[in-house]
Amino acid sequence: MTAITFDTQQFVETLQQGDFTETQAKALSRAIKEVQRESDLATKGDLKTEMGTLRSEMREIEQRIKVDLIKWMVGLLIAQAALLVALFNLMGAAS
Numbered sequence: 001m002t003a004i005t006f007d008t009q010q011f012v013e014t015l016q017q018g019d020f021t022e023t024q025a026k027a028l029s030r031a032i033k034e035v036q037r038e039s040d041l042a043t044k045g046d047l048k049t050e051m052g053t054l055r056s057e058m059r060e061i062e063q064r065i066k067v068d069l070i071k072w073m074v075g076l077l078i079a080q081a082a083l084l085v086a087l088f089n090l091m092g093a094a095s
Helices: 008-017 022-038 044-094
Strands: none
Touching: 008 022
16 A cells, blocks of 8 residues: 655644644654554555456446346246247147
8 A cells, every 4th residue: 555644843843833842742753653654544546446446346247247147038038938838739739
């Protein structure tokens, strides 16, 4: 996955402007950087890539379902025709 950038210097300066000491600001910055490094965050680009992959897989599955459905419909049509022929033969033999 793509790394998410984190400007530690700017973060420290922002905290110092909010009355954090330099030591506190740097400690918090390191802690956030460590959590960010350990977590497996997805970026927008990662999500777009995965969505594209999922859409592609869904299209493939849809195609397979269509083919299976057509096979079943043709098979049932043939079975129905054979059943009708058999019934007509039975009706003709019964007369």
